[in-house]
Amino acid sequence: MAVATVTDLGKYEAARLIIDQYIAGEKTLIGMLLDIQEEFNFLPQTVMTAIAEETGIPLAHLYGLATFYDGFSLNAQGRNHIKCCTGTACVVRGSRAILTELILDMGINPGEVTDDDAFSLEAVHCFGACAHGPILVTGEEYHGYVTSAKAREIIGKLRKADEEAGK
Ligand code: FES
Incomplete structure (x- = not known):
């Protein structure tokens, strides 16, 4: 069994780019989460925390969105x-x-x-x-x-x- 973590620097840098695009106003909040989901196949806790810290959006609000929409997953997924x-x-x-x-x-x-x-x-x-x-x-x-x-x-x-x- 593989336990998914955000230790892959390449993927983490991809997340940073997506977050930066949101901060620059190039993406909506949902758009940012969808891109993170597409990059990782789920919404890693580490990235959700980074989003909260860098954007000031409360973590509870992010998880509220993530659990409301079926398209998001908080659990690691395979291809x-x-x-x-x-x-x-x-x-x-x-x-x-x-x-x-x-x-x-x-x-x-x-x-x-x-x-x-x-x-x-x-x-x-x-x-x-x-x-x-x-x-x-x-x-x-x-x-x-x-x-x-x-x-x-x-x-x-x-x-x-x-x-x-x-x-
Ligand atoms: S029990 Fe309803 S779809 Fe399987």
Whole structure:
């Protein structure tokens, strides 16, 4: 398991540039957070603290925005973020076996990121699409009626796409 920290100087400098653009009036507050999210795949605590210190925006306000909008994540994510529904309707249809399959396949538990940053896993209580369960979400794509075999296939396609993209 990789614990995400902001120790990569290159990435931190990218964050500084984004913050400077906000201070210069070239970005809105949401725009700054979106760019940070895109750079790191989540909003690291270190960067959120730096934003608060350098802009004077209260940290509580920043976290209020980060938790209000679905597009932001406060947890580290891999290039491919996999969400598996563990709500009652999906569990009845076999989502626990799918989650186990994903844990074994990727070697991480929900809330963790693979060492190569390729995958992260999250267990979600309900996507509101219970009739099509079990539901698996990869990035913005919803997969319904997922089986363990289909989950393996989905992960395999994502690995192949990463390989083809040289990642
Ligand atoms: S319980 Fe899985 S989508 Fe609702």
